[in-house]
Amino acid sequence: MTFEDLKKLYLKKKAVVGEEAYKYVSQILKEAKVLHKRDWKKNPTAGGDHEQSWRAFKGKNMEKLILFIIRDAVEAIGLKIISGNKLERAKRSVMNFRKSNENYASTTMNTACTCPM
Numbered sequence: 001m002t003f004e005d006l007k008k009l010y011l012k013k014k015a016v017v018g019e020e021a022y023k024y025v026s027q028i029l030k031e032a033k034v035l036h037k038r039d040w041k042k043n044p045t046a047g048g049d050h051e052q053s054w055r056a057f058k059g060k061n062m063e064k065l066i067l068f069i070i071r072d073a074v075e076a077i078g079l080k081i082i083s084g085n086k087l088e089r090a091k092r093s094v095m096n097f098r099k100s101n102e103n104y105a106s107t108t109m110n111t112a113c114t115c116p117m
Contacts, residue, residue: 001036003061007068009035019076022069029058 009028014021036057037050045053071081 001032001039001057003064005035006032006061006065010065010069019073022073025062025065025069028065029062033058 006028009031010021010025013024013028017024033054036054040050040053044050074081
């Protein structure tokens with residue numbers, strides 16, 4: 001079971017119940033657990049504990065599913081979501097650009113003009 005499988009379960013539920021599919025996340029996770037166990041039995045983890053394997057899968061992928069649901073709903077109304085990481089990088093880039101321009105401006109202002117008048 002992968003995140004793509006979980007996403008497919010959500011999209012299948014959305015096709016049945018419509019825009020309120022987000023209300024069925026718990027049910028989708030219950031269905032996913034059954035599928036996860038089936039896949040796990042084919043290749044069990046070293047400890048032999050499916051519950052531990054499921055908790056790791058659920059912890060890693062539930063956040064991704066919620067972000068997918070939010071992005072899907074927001075983009076359906078014509079808006080875009082920008083990751084906070086992208087904003088932080090952009091903010092740092094702008095600040096570095098401004099700082100380098102300030103440094104350039106201060107060094108050029110400190111030089112005397114030697115051109116004839």
